[in-house]
Amino acid sequence: MTNENTQEDIQEARNASPDGEFIRDTNYIEDRILPGITEPTEQEDGTFHWPQEAGRYRLAVARACPWAHRTVITRRLMGLEDTVSLALAGPTHDARSWTFDLDEGEVDPVLQIPRLQDAYFKRFPDYPRGITVPAIVEESTGRVVTNDYPSIVRDFITNWKDFQREGAPNLYPEEHAEEMEELNYYIFKAINNGVYRSGFAGSQEAYESAYDFLWEALDWVEDRLGKQRYMVGDHITETDIRLFVTLIRFDPVYYSHFKCSRHKLAEMPNICGYLQELFQIPGFGDTTDFTEIKQHYFMVHTEINPTKIVPVGPDMSWLMEEHDRDRFGGQPFAEGTTMPGPLPKGEEVKNPEDFQQPLFER
Incomplete structure (x- = not known):
C-alpha cells in the first residue's frame, strides 16, 4: 500500500x-x-x-x-x-x-x-x-x-x-525523548493518519468517528500551543516536523477533500501562529509546494474527486504574516546552532506561490 x-x-x-x-x-x-x-x-x-x-x-x-x-x-x-x-x-x-x-x-x-x-x-x-x-x-x-x-x-x-553540517540542531534531545515518543504516537494516530481515516472512511459511522477523534486532537494541539512555543521543550524537535507536514496541508487539501471541515487552521490562532513561524524558517516553507500537494490529492484520489479538478485556492499568504510565537520565549534552535544555508541548485520548489518568492531574502 x-x-x-x-x-x-x-x-x-x-x-x-x-x-x-x-x-x-x-x-x-x-x-x-x-x-x-x-x-x-x-x-x-x-x-x-x-x-x-x-x-x-x-x-x-x-x-x-x-x-x-x-x-x-x-x-x-x-x-x-x-x-x-x-x-x-x-x-x-x-x-x-x-x-x-x-x-x-x-x-x-x-x-x-x-x-x-x-x-x-x-x-x-x-x-x-x-x-x-x-x-x-x-x-x-x-x-x-x-x-x-x-x-x-x-x-x-x-x-x-x-x-551533518556544522551548527546542525538537535532535533531529538535526550531529555525530551520519552515525552516526544508519547506525542509522536498520538500525533500519528490522531492527526497524521487521522485525516486519512476521515477522508477514506467507507461509512458515515467510520467517518464521524475519525472526524471526532481528529478534532479532539487538533483542539488539544491548539490548547498546548497556547501555553508553549513548540510541541516539546523550547526549540523545534522532530515532533514539530511530524506535525507540520499534516497541518500545512490541512487548509489546501484536508479541510475540503478529506471532509475535515470544522475549521480552517488559519482560524485557530495558536496553530496559525505556529505554522507561520515554522513556514518562515528555512527547511519548512521552502520545501513546500502547494501546487503539487493539491495536484496529488485532487487528481489521484478519483474515488473522492472523479473530475480531477484541482482547486485554485485557498489563499495561503497568511503564512507570511507576522506571528507572536516569541511571546513564550525560546527560539527555533538552541544556542550554538544555526539556520540552514540556501537551497542547493535544482532543489527549489517548482511552483512557489507569489507570497513565497521573497521568503528567505530578508
Missing part, C-alpha cells in the same frame, strides 16, 4: 475493517543505514544494516507526500544535501508507481529510471507491497535500501552525525 493511496489501496484498507474504517498498512523495508558498517550486513531479524557513505545513496521523494516531506525537511535542517542526493517524483502516480515525470525525458537523471518501482524490483523482483515514498536507493546498483520513513528521519537526526 502506498503512503499516498490509489483506489485499490483504499478499498483494500476498507475491506480490512467491517465498519468501513481506513486501516493504514505500516509494513516497510526496515533496513537501516548506520555508522560502523563496511558492507551490507544481515541481522538476525532478516533486515540489513548498510554503511554510511557520502554520495552512496539517493533519497526518492514526492513533494506532495507528507511522509516524504518529513525526510526532506530533516535532510535540509541537518545539512545532508551534499551527502544524500534528492530524487523528486511528480505529484501524481498510478497503481504501479510514482514516476519521475518532472525530469528531462521523464527519467531520474542519477538512477536512470522512469518509475520508482524499478528500484524496488531491482532488489525485490516480486516485491508484494506498495511502492512508497520516501525511499532511499543505492545509486551504484539502483536497489532500494529502505522505505521505513520514521527510521529515515530519526537516523538523519541521530545516526548521520559525521556528515
Whole structure:
C-alpha cells in the first residue's frame, strides 16, 4: 500500500475493517543505514544494516507526500544535501508507481529510471507491497535500501552525525525523548493518519468517528500551543516536523477533500501562529509546494474527486504574516546552532506561490 493511496489501496484498507474504517498498512523495508558498517550486513531479524557513505545513496521523494516531506525537511535542517542526493517524483502516480515525470525525458537523471518501482524490483523482483515514498536507493546498483520513513528521519537526526553540517540542531534531545515518543504516537494516530481515516472512511459511522477523534486532537494541539512555543521543550524537535507536514496541508487539501471541515487552521490562532513561524524558517516553507500537494490529492484520489479538478485556492499568504510565537520565549534552535544555508541548485520548489518568492531574502 502506498503512503499516498490509489483506489485499490483504499478499498483494500476498507475491506480490512467491517465498519468501513481506513486501516493504514505500516509494513516497510526496515533496513537501516548506520555508522560502523563496511558492507551490507544481515541481522538476525532478516533486515540489513548498510554503511554510511557520502554520495552512496539517493533519497526518492514526492513533494506532495507528507511522509516524504518529513525526510526532506530533516535532510535540509541537518545539512545532508551534499551527502544524500534528492530524487523528486511528480505529484501524481498510478497503481504501479510514482514516476519521475518532472525530469528531462521523464527519467531520474542519477538512477536512470522512469518509475520508482524499478528500484524496488531491482532488489525485490516480486516485491508484494506498495511502492512508497520516501525511499532511499543505492545509486551504484539502483536497489532500494529502505522505505521505513520514521527510521529515515530519526537516523538523519541521530545516526548521520559525521556528515551533518556544522551548527546542525538537535532535533531529538535526550531529555525530551520519552515525552516526544508519547506525542509522536498520538500525533500519528490522531492527526497524521487521522485525516486519512476521515477522508477514506467507507461509512458515515467510520467517518464521524475519525472526524471526532481528529478534532479532539487538533483542539488539544491548539490548547498546548497556547501555553508553549513548540510541541516539546523550547526549540523545534522532530515532533514539530511530524506535525507540520499534516497541518500545512490541512487548509489546501484536508479541510475540503478529506471532509475535515470544522475549521480552517488559519482560524485557530495558536496553530496559525505556529505554522507561520515554522513556514518562515528555512527547511519548512521552502520545501513546500502547494501546487503539487493539491495536484496529488485532487487528481489521484478519483474515488473522492472523479473530475480531477484541482482547486485554485485557498489563499495561503497568511503564512507570511507576522506571528507572536516569541511571546513564550525560546527560539527555533538552541544556542550554538544555526539556520540552514540556501537551497542547493535544482532543489527549489517548482511552483512557489507569489507570497513565497521573497521568503528567505530578508
